[in-house]
Amino acid sequence: MEEEQTALTVALEQLRIAAEKLNLEPGMHEMLKHPKRSLIVSVTIRMDNGEMGTFIGCRVQHNDARGPFKGGIRYHPSVTLDEVTALAMWMTWKCAVVDIPYGGAKGGICCNPKEMTKDELERLTRRYTSLILDVIGPYRDVPAPDVYTDAQTMAWIMDTYSQFKGYSIPECVTGKPLSVGGSEGRAEATSLGVVVCVREAAKHLGLKLKGATVAVQGYGNVGWNAAKIAHDMGCKIVAVSDSVGGIYCAKGLNPYKIYEHKSRTGSVVNYEGCKNITNEELLETKCDILIPAALENEITKANAANVRARIVAEGANGPTTPEADKVLYEKGIFHVPDILANSGGVTASYFEWVQNLTREHWTLEEVNRKLENMMVKAFNDVYKVTKQEESNMRTAALMLGVGRVSEAIKTLGLWP
Ligand code: NAD
Secondary structure, eight states: OGGGOOHHHHHHHHHHHHHHHHTOOHHHHHHHHSOSEEEEEEEEEEOTTSOEEEEEEEEEEEEOTTSSEEEEEEEETTOOHHHHHHHHHHHHHHHHHTTOSOOEEEEEEEOOGGGSOHHHHHHHHHHHHHHHGGGOBTTTEEEEEOTTOOHHHHHHHHHHHHHHHTSOOGGGOSSOOGGGTOOTTHHHHHHHHHHHHHHHHHHHHTOOSTTOEEEEEOOSHHHHHHHHHHHHTTOEEEEEEOSSOEEEEEEEEOHHHHHHHHHHHSSSOSOTTSEEEOHHHHHTOOOSEEEEOSOSSOBOTTTGGGOOOSEEEOOSSSOBOHHHHHHHHHTTOEEEOHHHHTTHHHHHHHHHHHHHHHTOOOOHHHHHHHHHHHHHHHHHHHHHHHHHHTOOHHHHHHHHHHHHHHHHHHHHOOOO
């Protein structure tokens, strides 16, 4: 039943489709279904009120055949081992699709950061880092930000890791602030990659970006930056939303002003001159481009038929279920899947890691030029498979990613 789908059932179904299309040997398919290692930790900290608080966290390392594990850390009340496992698997395919030398991992802590103070979050992050210390590291597994974690969180991870090792190791984590080895352009990179994919898709549709209407679900790092970049490229942002709700304005919104409003009030809703809408309505907004940039399982069998965009570019990981994929494909929507559309984030993370390892600092122009080249190449690689296989972009991207990973596993061989 569609309603019962979780991120993991979706990820496993996607893998099944790719394995079938690739004619993968059953043993390889079985191996890829499971993470190489999952570590569950219980993170106990002193809360500001003096009481003890215990939070369950994990780090899941899916596959490292192509290079060290890489993936974000999520703080959210709905984090589960299954969800993090799905996200780790998607990281494996994503790094392979954009062809960077990483495997896939993800971490998470089940907590509500909105109800915690900055001091509590710092203690939580440092304690969690100490608990996963043995399985992370610059050549082992390199964390990065995800939902409700940011550059400050990464700085705490870097400091904790460095304190344990006895010297400064900026390359142990990416998405750091510029002052401690972060890369120019990292904060906007995921969104820049999403918009580059939108631009490439628009070319195929003959859609002009100037004046094209855009709806964005989620107004965090990925959503707000995507709205900003699309706006600066001439698109008209007509709807945005966050966990509280959304707003719509046919005349177009100024994303910078909405960002200020959200920073002041805590949400995008109740912005003067706009109509408040629900997140469900946002997904069904008539627009040229829809960018889901919040959480998983947002476009499902229940609402896919009502999506009225010409392009859907997934800023979020796993926003669309496999059944909804089919519906969007049949409707002729140009659907750019997560493992391609949002791979700009991990690509810029890779650039940050390379800069840290070589003790270099690249300019913003250099980062963005390299990022754009890699995104366009990945887009074209996936598009080529789409045409060859007569499949949707998701299946093509999965075939490319899963194919490259299984090739690496075969080449390495099984030890012993
Ligand atoms: P974030 O914490 O900065 O922002 C999340 C946003 O989603 C917030 O505006 C929040 O209010 C909103 N949100 C939460 N629940 C919602 C709901 N039910 N409906 C609508 N909005 C909701 O997180 P982020 O880094 O922007 O990540 C967003 C998505 O992008 C996630 O799926 C993440 O895995 C994916 N992603 C992030 C990066 C990155 O570099 N940060 C890279 C690749 C993919």
